[in-house]
Amino acid sequence: xxxxxxxxxxxxxxxxxxxxxxxxxxxxxxxxxxxxxxxxxxxxxxxxxxxxxxxxxxxxxxxxxxxxxxxxxxxxxxxxxxxxxxxxxxxxxxxxxxxxxxxxxxxxxxxxxxxxxxxxxxxxxxxxxxxx
Numbered sequence: 470x471x472x473x474x475x476x477x478x479x480x481x482x483x484x485x486x487x488x489x490x491x492x493x494x495x496x497x498x499x500x501x502x503x504x505x506x507x508x509x510x511x512x513x514x515x516x517x518x519x520x521x522x523x524x525x526x527x528x529x530x531x532x533x534x535x536x537x538x539x540x541x542x543x544x545x546x547x548x549x550x551x552x553x554x555x556x557x558x559x560x561x562x563x564x565x566x567x568x569x570x571x572x573x574x575x576x577x578x579x580x581x582x583x584x585x586x587x588x589x590x591x592x593x594x595x596x597x598x599x600x601x
Contacts, residue, residue: 473552474548474551474552475497475499475501475502476501476502476505476548476597476598477548477551478496478497479496479502479505480546480547480548480598482494482495482496483496483532483534483543483546484546486534487534487541487543490541491534492533492534493531493532493533493534494531494532494534495529495530495531495532496529496530496531496532497527497528497529497530498520498527498528498529498530499527501581502530503518503520503530504580504581505574505581505597506518506530506532508574508581508582508583509532509600512572512583513535513542514535514542514543514572514600515532515533515534515535515542515543516533516534516535517533518530518531518532518533519531519533543600543601544601545571545599545600545601546598546599546600547598547599547600548597548598549573549596549597549598549599550595550596550597550598555595556595556596557593557594557595557596558575558593558594558595558596559593560587560588560591560592560593561593562593563575563584563587563588563593564584564596564599565584566584566599566600566601567601569585570601571599571600571601572584572585572599572600572601573596573598573599573600574596574597574598574599574600575587575593575594575595575596575597576594576595576597577592577593577594577595578592578594579592581597
């Protein structure tokens with residue numbers, strides 16, 4: 470079965486694993502998902518991720534979720550730009566999530582970056598998701 474929105478699938482798997490208080494979750498790998506996992510790790514939302522090869526060459530990403538005092542560090546995930554309705558922002562319109570307490574993931578011509586990095590580099594792009 471083909472997947473129409475792999476990024477929503479990534480976010481949903483993480484959201485479900487957090488609600489079930491799992492320590493880790495396996496997600497089918499892609500280049501975009503690897504970059505998203507790296508961004509989450511750099512910003513302290515997950516502890517680590519590992520990429521394992523499988524028979525079908527796609528591979529799997531094992532994401533280790535981060536908890537603080539028994540509560541998940543990630544309290545919310547929201548997909549903004551969807552396959553049917555893409556959301557693009559200019560350099561002056563990059564959103565702030567919870568007044569800077571959260572993070573928006575922006576897909577730019579220079580790669581995947583957070584809203585803070587996009588503002589610093591003065592660049593806009595597609596708003597992929599928000600994490601807080």
